[in-house]
Amino acid sequence: MKLHPRHAWDVSPAxxxxxxxxxxxxxxxxxxxxxxTVRLVAGVDVSVKQNRSHAAIVVSTYPDFRVVETVTAExxxxxxxxxxxxxxxxxxxxxxxxxxxxxGPDVFLFDGMGTAHPRRIGIACHMGLWLERPTxxxxxxxxxxxxxxxxxxxxxxxxxxxxxxxxxxxxxTRTGTHPLFVSPGHLADIPSAVALVLACTPxxxxxxxxxxxxxxxxxxx
DNA sequence: GCGACAG
DNA sequence: ATCTTGTCGC
Numbered sequence: 001m002k003l004h005p006r007h008a009w010d011v012s013p014a015x016x017x018x019x020x021x022x023x024x025x026x027x028x029x030x031x032x033x034x035x036x037t038v039r040l041v042a043g044v045d046v047s048v049k050q051n052r053s054h055a056a057i058v059v060s061t062y063p064d065f066r067v068v069e070t071v072t073a074e075x076x077x078x079x080x081x082x083x084x085x086x087x088x089x090x091x092x093x094x095x096x097x098x099x100x101x102x103x104g105p106d107v108f109l110f111d112g113m114g115t116a117h118p119r120r121i122g123i124a125c126h127m128g129l130w131l132e133r134p135t136x137x138x139x140x141x142x143x144x145x146x147x148x149x150x151x152x153x154x155x156x157x158x159x160x161x162x163x164x165x166x167x168x169x170x171x172x173t174r175t176g177t178h179p180l181f182v183s184p185g186h187l188a189d190i191p192s193a194v195a196l197v198l199a200c201t202p203x204x205x206x207x208x209x210x211x212x213x214x215x216x217x218x219x220x221x
Numbered sequence: 222g223c224g225a226c227a228g
Numbered sequence: 229a230t231c232t233t234g235t236c237g238c
């Protein structure tokens with residue numbers, strides 16, 4: 001599908017931070033997603049094997065999760081893992097995979113943060129600018145922010161707060177398991193991001209689209 | 222200076 | 229993330 005790149009990926013860590021500070025102002029993270037209009041949901045994931053990065057995007061129907069399209073891409077891993085700069089490591093291979101999409105997903109679920117990021121521009125926000133479509137960040141562990149105790153029951157969620165700002169939510173997608181860190185990417189907001197993630201998690205801890213993408217990217221775990 | 226730190 | 233077997237718990 002058509003992408004809208006804002007800059008080249010071949011930059012230094014210092015330049016990457018400068019780019020994030022500029023791009024953060026373009027992210028729209030206060031717009032509800034109308035779940036009644038969602039028909040197709042994409043799961044996005046990247047796995048790294050030696051020096052190669054493998055990306056997979058799996059598009060499924062919503063809310064029954066029948067796979068309708070899978071695209072993959074493979075490239076040399078271009079950037080080290082630096083907390084806060086994940087986009088610059090996974091962005092290039094994701095760009096190559098996203099270009100191949102022919103179905104038009106209504107929303108994209110990313111394995112990583114959205115606004116729950118030091119500069120409020122995690123990978124879901126960043127790629128959301130490339131896509132100009134709704135995106136949601138769904139991380140398995142915390143990058144930044146603090147939260148009050150979370151009830152053990154599936155569906156429970158509490159605000160994730162950083163420097164006095166609510167940047168996302170900690171969500172229990174399954175009773176008695178570690179929670180997910182959910183935040184809006186681009187063209188989404190916190191309540192609808194939480195609602196969609198829960199609606200995409202009928203059985204396991206991770207949303208169905210992300211599980212599918214994780215498999216297609218060739219990861220184990 | 223010290224601790225924290227998505228994937 | 230990845231390297232890796234069996235094992236504890238719902």
